Amino acid sequence: MSRKQLDHDYSLRSMSNLMGERRKKVSDGGERSLIKTPSSASISSQGASSAGATAAGAPAAPPSSTGDLERAARKQFQRDVTPGFVYVLAAFSALGGFLFGYDTGVISGAMLLLKRELDLSALWQEVLISSTVAAAALSALLGGFLNGLFGRRVCILLASFFFAVGGVVLSTAPGKEVLLAGRLIVGVGLGIASMTVPVYIAEASPPHLRGQLVTVNTLFITGGQFTASLVDGAFSYLQRDGWRYMLGLSVLPAVVQFVGFLFLPESPRWLIQRGLTQKARRVLSQIRGNQNIDEEYDSIKNSIDEEEDSGGEGPVIWRMLTYAPTRRALLVGCGLQMFQQLSGINTVMYYSATILQMSGVRDDRLAIWLAGLATLTNFLFTLLGVWLVERVGRRKLTLGSIIGTCLSLSLLAIGFLMTAQHSPPVTFHPSNPSMANSTCSKYQLCEPCMLDPGCGFCYRENVSALLASSCVPVDKASTEQAAWGRCSNTSLMRDQTYWAYNYCPTSYSWLVLLGLVLYLAAFAPGMGPMPWTINSEIYPLWARSTGNACAAGVNWTFNILVSLTFLHLAQYFTYYGAFFLYSSMALLGFFFIYGCLPETKGRRLEEIEALFQNQLCSCGASDSDEGRQVEYIRVKGSNYHLSDNDASDVD
Numbered sequence: 001m002s003r004k005q006l007d008h009d010y011s012l013r014s015m016s017n018l019m020g021e022r023r024k025k026v027s028d029g030g031e032r033s034l035i036k037t038p039s040s041a042s043i044s045s046q047g048a049s050s051a052g053a054t055a056a057g058a059p060a061a062p063p064s065s066t067g068d069l070e071r072a073a074r075k076q077f078q079r080d081v082t083p084g085f086v087y088v089l090a091a092f093s094a095l096g097g098f099l100f101g102y103d104t105g106v107i108s109g110a111m112l113l114l115k116r117e118l119d120l121s122a123l124w125q126e127v128l129i130s131s132t133v134a135a136a137a138l139s140a141l142l143g144g145f146l147n148g149l150f151g152r153r154v155c156i157l158l159a160s161f162f163f164a165v166g167g168v169v170l171s172t173a174p175g176k177e178v179l180l181a182g183r184l185i186v187g188v189g190l191g192i193a194s195m196t197v198p199v200y201i202a203e204a205s206p207p208h209l210r211g212q213l214v215t216v217n218t219l220f221i222t223g224g225q226f227t228a229s230l231v232d233g234a235f236s237y238l239q240r241d242g243w244r245y246m247l248g249l250s251v252l253p254a255v256v257q258f259v260g261f262l263f264l265p266e267s268p269r270w271l272i273q274r275g276l277t278q279k280a281r282r283v284l285s286q287i288r289g290n291q292n293i294d295e296e297y298d299s300i301k302n303s304i305d306e307e308e309d310s311g312g313e314g315p316v317i318w319r320m321l322t323y324a325p326t327r328r329a330l331l332v333g334c335g336l337q338m339f340q341q342l343s344g345i346n347t348v349m350y351y352s353a354t355i356l357q358m359s360g361v362r363d364d365r366l367a368i369w370l371a372g373l374a375t376l377t378n379f380l381f382t383l384l385g386v387w388l389v390e391r392v393g394r395r396k397l398t399l400g401s402i403i404g405t406c407l408s409l410s411l412l413a414i415g416f417l418m419t420a421q422h423s424p425p426v427t428f429h430p431s432n433p434s435m436a437n438s439t440c441s442k443y444q445l446c447e448p449c450m451l452d453p454g455c456g457f458c459y460r461e462n463v464s465a466l467l468a469s470s471c472v473p474v475d476k477a478s479t480e481q482a483a484w485g486r487c488s489n490t491s492l493m494r495d496q497t498y499w500a501y502n503y504c505p506t507s508y509s510w511l512v513l514l515g516l517v518l519y520l521a522a523f524a525p526g527m528g529p530m531p532w533t534i535n536s537e538i539y540p541l542w543a544r545s546t547g548n549a550c551a552a553g554v555n556w557t558f559n560i561l562v563s564l565t566f567l568h569l570a571q572y573f574t575y576y577g578a579f580f581l582y583s584s585m586a587l588l589g590f591f592f593i594y595g596c597l598p599e600t601k602g603r604r605l606e607e608i609e610a611l612f613q614n615q616l617c618s619c620g621a622s623d624s625d626e627g628r629q630v631e632y633i634r635v636k637g638s639n640y641h642l643s644d645n646d647a648s649d650v651d
């Protein structure tokens with residue numbers, strides 16, 4: 001074969017191979033199979049020439065080695081199929097993630113001010129915090145239906161509309177009832193955005209970038225949480241109405257997203273499914289920068305036609321549950337979201353200010369600012385996840401992350417255990433009968449006193465030792481001070497007298513702090529983003545919105561479950577008990593992921609269904625390694641054994 005022919009051959013080959021693996025029908029007993037063609041590795045193994053130069057249509061210096069050639073082809077291909085538009089589209093969509101993070105993060109700081117200004121009872125505080133998450137859980141489920149009916153774009157517009165209206169209602173609320181209405185509206189936006197945005201980004205992205213771009217959405221979530229902690233810190237200095245600014249600021253990104261989406265296109269996959277094929281073609285070539293989209297278009301169209309041919313009766317969720325591959329995908333998707341929340345991320349984040357207080361940060365404001373460091377760490381390590389996802393793949397990243405999460409949770413628990421075992425004693429018991437009769441004064445150690453939500457530990461400390469300490473009831477109006485005694489007036493507390501609510505002074509705080517940092521470093525790159533990313537790609541088109549709706553619903557439901565039970569858990573099992581429990585959940589999660597999660601990196605969305613044809617808990621073994629390895633793909637009960645040679649023969 002002449003050099004020129006080789007050039008031509010391999011430039012075409014690299015284009016199609018690097019796009020992912022190709023779906024081919026093979027006439028083998030009427031069965032259909034996914035045939036994995038060799039990707040870049042096969043280009044080099046066959047000694048190809050300058051694919052990159054040919055693809056660009058310009059002569060280039062001959063690459064010095066096959067490795068250079070492979071890299072050149074890959075780069076050229078990625079330049080060609082990655083026009084800037086897809087980044088713009090992902091960034092505007094991910095504003096939904098930012099609002100998700102901002103609205104869930106900002107409430108803790110806003111609540112400190114709200115409870116003082118509106119005189120909120122503990123019940124109202126709880127209702128205001130959890131109502132948003134509960135509304136999100138329900139609307140995520142509803143979002144599945146809306147997505148199928150109106151498309152992704154309309155749903156994102158709807159979500160940003162809810163965010164904006166909710167923000168306005170919250171910032172102008174005259175009282176707690178209107179605040180509740182605002183929180184519910186925001187919750188509806190949250191639920192819809194959390195299930196739609198990953199799907200929209202996944203459907204618009206080319207396969208080699210899909211993981212990265214969907215993970216950017218989680219990066220925006222953690223960015224929103226970080227911004228919220230800064231805003232909370234900044235506005236906490238305002239004597240009045242600081243919470244109005246905190247809650248109202250979310251209107252800005254919501255409006256930007258709404259306006260942006262008036263101009264952004266609908267997902268081409270949804271358009272094809274709806275039979276709007278001309279429009280779908282236009283959108284696809286707009287997103288792909290006028291590349292040749294025929295192959296991608298045909299592949300989406302074929303998979304939709306096949307799905308239609310195969311029929312299927314009843315509501316989508318029923319069809320998903322009665323068809324093995326989608327049932328397995330649903331189990332994997334919901335399981336991932338469940339284990340994400342059961343690993344205690346929101347408890348750890350929420351608790352970070354207290355952990356810092358344990359380490360000796362006495363000033364409340366400073367603790368709030370420093371807690372921002374935890375959200376920053378979460379953000380930075382999610383960035384690492386964005387970088388890693390297309391390099392190491394989803395499966396390895398999630399597995400590595402959950403092992404680290406499990407170990408660091410154990411370290412946190414050990415830190416709390418040491419703290420409990422070296423709990424300072426209560427040395428001062430009041431003699432006044434009315435004071436002495438309170439439950440709090442019966443505790444002999446700080447640990448049980450701190451675990452009782454009605455009590456706090458009031459102590460005096462000099463440089464080297466803990467002086468007189470007592471356990472006293474907390475002020476009903478504010479947990480920042482005691483109901484009576486030395487710690488009952490924060491502004492009058494002098495002589496190194498401190499009020500510890502929710503924590504005990506300890507010399508083991510460094511262990512807890514180390515656990516916190518390691519936890520965030522392990523959780524954020526994998527367990528934080530991967531459940532969202534993987535869910536956006538594991539369902540076939542007909543089941544995608546329903547699958548994502550269910551998984552997002554599971555995420556929000558376990559979110560609320562874990563946050564609402566934490567304090568009770570701590571009360572009955574102590575802090576270390578609670579963290580050991582989260583750690584064992586993470587361990588369970590590891591086995592689940594190890595057994596059930598296949599690698600989806602680099603595959604077209606239309607091809608992923610086949611990965612779930614395997615029996616559950618053996619599907620993790622699919623190994624692509626750039627097309628070099630032998631692969632077994634079982635389709636509808638038949639085994640196809642493909643080697644490199646088989647694969648290249650088909651091409």
Ligand SMILES: O[C@H]1[C@H](O)[C@@H](O)[C@H](O)[C@@H](O)[C@H]1O
Pocket residue numbers: 218221222225340345346378527528529532555559
């Ligand atoms: O993936 C996100 C993220 O990692 C957040 O930090 C967390 O607060 C959310 O609950 C979670 O779903």
